[in-house]
Amino acid sequence: xxxxxxxxxxxxxxxxxxxxxxxxxxxxxxxxxxxxxxxxxxxxxxxxxxxxxxxxxxxxxxxxxxxxxxxxxxxxxxxxxxxxxxxxxxxxxxxxxxxxxxxxxxxxxxxxxxxxxxxxxxxxxxxxxxxxxxxxxxxxxxxxxxxxxxxxxxxxxxxxxxxxxxxxxxxxxxxxxxxxxxxxxxxxxxxxxxxxxxxxxxxxxxxxxxxxxxxxxxxxxxxxxxxxxxxxxxxxxxxxxxxxxxxxxxxxxxxxxxxxxxxxxxxxxxxxxxxxxxxxxxxxxxxxxxxxxxxxxxxxxxxxxxxxxxxxxxxxxxxxxxxxxxxxxxxxxxxxxxxxxxxxxxxxxxxxxxxxxxxxxxxxxxxxxxxxxxxxxxxxxxxxxxxxxxxxxxxxxxxxxxxxxxxxxxxxxxxxxxxxxxxxxxxxxxxxxxxxxxxxxxxxxxx
Amino acid sequence: xxxxxxxxxxxxxxxxxxxxxxxxxxxxxxxxxxxxxxxxxxxxxxxxxxxxxxxxxxxxxxxxxxxxxxxxxxxxxxxxxxxxxxxxxxxxxxxxxxxxxxxxxxxxxxxxxxxxxxxxxxxxxxxxxxxxxxxxxxxxxxxxxxxxxxxxxxxxxxxxxxxxxxxxxxxxxxxxxxxxxxxxxxxxxxxxxxxxxxxxxxxxxxxxxxxxxxxxxxxxxxxxxxxxxxxxxxxxxxxxxxxxxxxxxxxxxxxxxxxxxxxxxxxxxxxxxxxxxxxxxxxxxxxxxxxxxxxxxxxxxxxxxxxxxxxxxxxxxxxxxxxxxxxxxxxxxxxxxxxxxxxxxx
Numbered sequence: 059x060x061x062x063x064x065x066x067x068x069x070x071x072x073x074x075x076x077x078x079x080x081x082x083x084x085x086x087x088x089x090x091x092x093x094x095x096x097x098x099x100x101x102x103x104x105x106x107x108x109x110x111x112x113x114x115x116x117x118x119x120x121x122x123x124x125x126x127x128x129x130x131x132x133x134x135x136x137x138x139x140x141x142x143x144x145x146x147x148x149x150x151x152x153x154x155x156x157x158x159x160x161x162x163x164x165x166x167x168x169x170x171x172x173x174x175x176x177x178x179x180x181x182x183x184x185x186x187x188x189x190x191x192x193x194x195x196x197x198x199x200x201x202x203x204x205x206x207x208x209x210x211x212x213x214x215x216x217x218x219x220x221x222x223x224x225x226x227x228x229x230x231x232x233x234x235x236x237x238x239x240x241x242x243x244x245x246x247x248x249x250x251x252x253x254x255x256x257x258x259x260x261x262x263x264x265x266x267x268x269x270x271x272x273x274x275x276x277x278x279x280x281x282x283x284x285x286x287x288x289x290x291x292x293x294x295x296x297x298x299x300x301x302x303x304x305x306x307x308x309x310x311x312x313x314x315x316x317x318x319x320x321x322x323x324x325x326x327x328x329x330x331x332x333x334x335x336x337x338x339x340x341x342x343x344x345x346x347x348x349x350x351x352x353x354x355x356x357x358x359x360x361x362x363x364x365x366x367x368x369x370x371x372x373x374x375x376x377x378x379x380x381x382x383x384x385x386x387x388x389x390x391x392x393x394x395x396x397x398x399x400x401x402x403x404x405x406x407x408x409x410x411x412x413x414x415x416x417x418x419x420x421x422x423x424x425x426x427x428x429x430x431x432x433x434x435x436x437x438x439x440x441x442x443x444x445x446x447x448x449x450x451x452x453x454x455x456x457x458x459x460x461x462x463x464x465x466x467x468x469x470x471x472x473x474x475x476x477x478x479x480x481x482x483x484x485x486x487x488x489x490x491x492x493x494x495x496x497x498x499x500x501x502x503x504x505x
Numbered sequence: 506x507x508x509x510x511x512x513x514x515x516x517x518x519x520x521x522x523x524x525x526x527x528x529x530x531x532x533x534x535x536x537x538x539x540x541x542x543x544x545x546x547x548x549x550x551x552x553x554x555x556x557x558x559x560x561x562x563x564x565x566x567x568x569x570x571x572x573x574x575x576x577x578x579x580x581x582x583x584x585x586x587x588x589x590x591x592x593x594x595x596x597x598x599x600x601x602x603x604x605x606x607x608x609x610x611x612x613x614x615x616x617x618x619x620x621x622x623x624x625x626x627x628x629x630x631x632x633x634x635x636x637x638x639x640x641x642x643x644x645x646x647x648x649x650x651x652x653x654x655x656x657x658x659x660x661x662x663x664x665x666x667x668x669x670x671x672x673x674x675x676x677x678x679x680x681x682x683x684x685x686x687x688x689x690x691x692x693x694x695x696x697x698x699x700x701x702x703x704x705x706x707x708x709x710x711x712x713x714x715x716x717x718x719x720x721x722x723x724x725x726x727x728x729x730x731x732x733x734x735x736x737x738x739x740x741x742x743x744x745x746x747x748x749x750x751x752x753x754x755x756x757x758x759x760x761x762x763x764x765x766x767x768x769x770x771x772x773x774x775x776x777x778x779x780x781x782x783x784x785x786x787x788x789x790x791x792x793x794x795x796x797x798x799x800x801x802x803x804x805x806x807x808x809x810x811x812x813x814x815x816x817x818x819x820x821x822x823x824x825x826x827x828x829x830x831x832x833x834x835x836x837x838x839x840x841x842x843x844x845x846x847x848x849x850x851x
Contacts, residue, residue, distance in 0.1 A: 118604070121557065121600060121604050124557060124560065124561070124564075124600070125596060125597045125600040125601070126597070127564070128560075128563065128564060128593060128596060129593045131564060131567050131568065131571070132567070132582060132589055132593060134571065134578075134582075135571070135578045135579055135581070135582025135583060136582045136583055136586050136589055136590065137583070137586075139579035139580065139582065139583035139651070140579065141579075142571065142575055142578055142579040142582075143575055143576050143578075143579035143580070143650075144575075145575070146571050146572065146574075146575020146576075146578055146579065146810065147572070147575050147810030147811050147814045148814070150568070150571040150572025150573070150575055150578075150810065150814075151572055151814060151818065153568045153571055153572065154565070154568035154569045154571065154572035154573075154818070154822070155568075155821060155825070156568065157561070157564050157565030157566075157567070157568035157569065158565055158568070158569075158821070158822060158825035158826060158829065159821075159825050159828075161561040161564055161565060162558070162561055162565065162828075162829040162832055162833075163828075163832065165557050165558040165561045166558055166832035166833065166835070166836050167832070168557075169554045169555070169557070169558060169836055169840075170835075170836065170839065172554075173554055174839060177839065217811070221811075223811040223813065223814075224810075224811060224813055224814040224817075225813060227814075227817045456579075456583035456586070457651065458583060458584070458651050458652070458653040459583055459586050459653065463586055463587060467586075467587075467590040470590065470594060471594075474594055474597055474598070477601075478597065478601060481601060481605055485604070485605065485608060488608060
């Protein structure tokens with residue numbers, strides 16, 4: 059293995075692991091805010107206890123997000139120093155803004171949300187929930203703004219020594235790529251939050267414990283989940299697809315497995331990209347659908363990979379193709395499950411329908427997989443560029459960190475993250491097993 | 506403009522050391538101060554609601570450094586690759602120890618995490634100290650502004666030095682002592698009765714060691730980095746920084762004896778701020794000196810981002826930090842007073 063591969067795996071592994079936590083906290087922040095709003099509206103302490111339970115789960119995930127997030131910021135300097143030296147003046151803006159505007163907000167008011175309920179009164183406590191929500195969604199905004207600039211650089215010009223100089227901060231923050239990517243990502247986080255909440259609710263109903271909470275969690279999870287899964291497909295998924303079609307056409311071709319330029323290009327539902335023969339093996343296609351989805355005309359021409367020189371092709375087409383198809387396939391399945399559950403809710407049979415509750419319970423891993431596959435699509439799709447059209451990936455890596463050192467720390471992270479994952483699952487299981495009522499008792503006895 | 510940002514970054518880093526410093530210090534001393542599980546819970550309770558927020562200063566300081574001095578960030582983070590990775594692992598273990606300790610009642614579980622918490626806190630203090638020592642001593646920067654240091658070589662602080670040599674080890678121990686004292690003063694401030702007494706005793710004995718050590722590192726620093734002396738000669742007003750540190754150090758002693766916990770802790774903050782700003786002032790305009798050739802040093806000028814970015818950065822950074830000061834004042838006021846019985850603050 060060469061140093062570049064190890065550095066890429068290093069970032070890919072730590073980023074993938076890290077994002078398991080923020081995708082839940084960003085989604086849950088919204089759902090907790092909804093629970094707090096219901097508590098304030100109805101005056102029913104049931105919703106406050108429900109919110110408190112999810113805040114505990116949120117806090118464990120938040121702590122995991124912080125400890126796995128610090129390595130992300132560090133790695134820009136440690137493993138990608140030439141990228142940082144060239145582009146730090148641009149993306150440093152958004153990363154520093156994240157620290158200044160969102161981390162302080164989020165961490166300060168999470169403390170208030172966790173420990174300040176008695177002292178503050180319901181209205182001020184609602185504001186704490188709101189500020190935690192605002193902090194986490196702002197944090198998401200600055201990170202997506204950073205990634206959006208790497209996907210579609212704007213507001214800069216190149217200096218004499220190849221350094222990248224920021225010329226417009228508003229350009230950076232209003233990047234046309236950013237709008238759909240941000241919404242698509244944040245609603246993806248709501249999907250994860252909804253499924254986790256519905257899944258825990260289904261668990262309570264199936265085990266016949268905390269059933270009143272189980273019903274609340276299933277109801278809120280299913281309603282939020284139905285809305286968010288539908289919004290994932292349209293308009294946000296569609297909008298993000300058009301971003302790629304207009305700004306990264308070779309990526310779109312590779313994602314869809316379209317090797318030849320075609321008028322009335324088909325949409326491949328399944329198939330295996332065959333890199334050597336430049337074709338899609340064993341495809342099942344919808345004729346002309348790709349042209350329609352991209353350009354709203356059945357006969358429109360969609361450029362295939364043959365229209366671009368191979369040095370602009372993403373360097374791992376099968377990974378890109380499969381992760382994109384996994385994302386879309388799972389997304390479709392998640393819509394189906396949520397609509398089915400919503401119909402049950404509407405007819406008033408969901409809480410008694412063992413089959414549907416089992417289905418909700420078992421769906422727990424899939425929004426995580428779909429979100430992860432989506433990010434793999436975005437980041438592998440950006441290749442072979444580190445900054446699209448400006449800097450190639452090999453040009454950004456730290457030149458003086460050897461393969462051995464990078465491999466050592468990659469393995470070290472794998473080990474330490476394994477321990478973290480075990481502890482995390484154990485803690486979350488204890489919270490769920492204890493249920494929302496236990497939270498009350500334990501607060502009086504533990505520090 | 507670069508100088509303004511140099512000051513901001515220095516203040517951000519100093520704030521991180523002052524704030525996370527006391528919870529690191531509480532981690533270092535909690536095995537000695539808290540003898541029983543209940544006592545250790547109280548010590549942990551004294552940092553429980555704030556340590557996470559304190560650690561955010563590291564991220565924010567890192568982000569600000571990245572944005573204002575990208576070349577410095579790139580060079581130092583890749584050059585100190587191994588120690589930084591170890592710092593990350595220690596931060597992760599330490600966070601895990603604080604979060605996981607209280608979830609199982611067992612005669613093995615708590616002592617295990619207490620040991621992890623104490624060891625990772627102490628090692629972090631040592632690593633941060635060594636990092637500061639390296640920055641003061643200088644590193645073997647090449648023409649492209651890059652370097653790579655092994656963890657140690659022969660400890661001579663010569664041209665072929667490693668991260669650890671006699672000088673950086675001295676600074677590492679100074680950091681350990683400083684944060685031990687800082688943490689003990691915090692615990693004394695936030696607890697009462699026997700715990701408070703023990704914390705004060707730890708603070709008083711560490712103080713003598715630290716006072717002696719400060720003399721040692723002052724002499725050593727001026728020897729190893731001649732640039733320090735030039736800075737203070739050229740701009741004598743800079744003596745205000747070491748004088749602040751000295752005043753803080755003496756204040757700690759007097760106020761601990763007078764049992765004024767809050768004032769003693771604030772003096773400790775002043776001492777840390779004074780020491781760090783003295784180092785920053787002494788190095789300026791260098792941000793990472795080269796120990797081979799002065800001309801290769803990274804300075805505020807050649808490491809800074811472009812003027813447009815730095816200028817527009819002020820527009821959001823200043824209001825952002827004012828907001829942050831607001832949140833922190835609010836949280837710390839909410840959390841003022843002693844940690845009395847277990848359970849009160851959680």
